[in-house]
Amino acid sequence: WMGIKGVDLSFLALLSCIGMIAALVQILEMILDKFFPALYHALGVFLPLITVNCAILGGSLFMIERDYNFGESVTYGVGSGLGWALAITVMAGVREKLKYSDIPAGLQGLGITFITAGLMSLGFMAFSGIQL
Incomplete structure (x- = not known):
């Protein structure tokens, strides 16, 4: 590469x-x-x-x-859907809480969303077992 x-x-x-x-x-x-x-x-x-x-x-x-065979594909598909639903629900809940928070002007909107997504991804990485 x-x-x-x-x-x-x-x-x-x-x-x-x-x-x-x-x-x-x-x-x-x-x-x-x-x-x-x-x-x-x-x-x-x-x-x-x-x-x-x-x-x-x-x-x-x-x-x-x-x-993947059929069973593995179904399991992967259901797991992916549930994982996405969990992530988007948590993100919506956090954004709702942030709506009523005092956020600096430079971080409002997209900035705080990226920070939130990054912190959430660190939390979800724990499900796969972080190895440093």
Whole structure:
């Protein structure tokens, strides 16, 4: 990878494709909102669903890449769905609490959201067993 021998980052291909599609959907959404508001409102909720479909496709491709059988695939799919639901519910609860907190002006909005997501990811990493 990039001329470095012994470094195999092929496992990042799936993640980078999902990230690229999500970023392009967000850029498309902003362009449509600014230059084509009628089309933006006509598409409504369906534009962000492209990103969700991409995440579902990513999960499916991950199962194919790992060569899971049917039972393992169902277990992985249910576990992924429950994990996502748990993470998004916790994030919504934390954001609700932060709404009534005194947050410095520079961290309001996206800044505190990224900090919260980072701290939550550290907490969820404990489920997989952190090894330092």
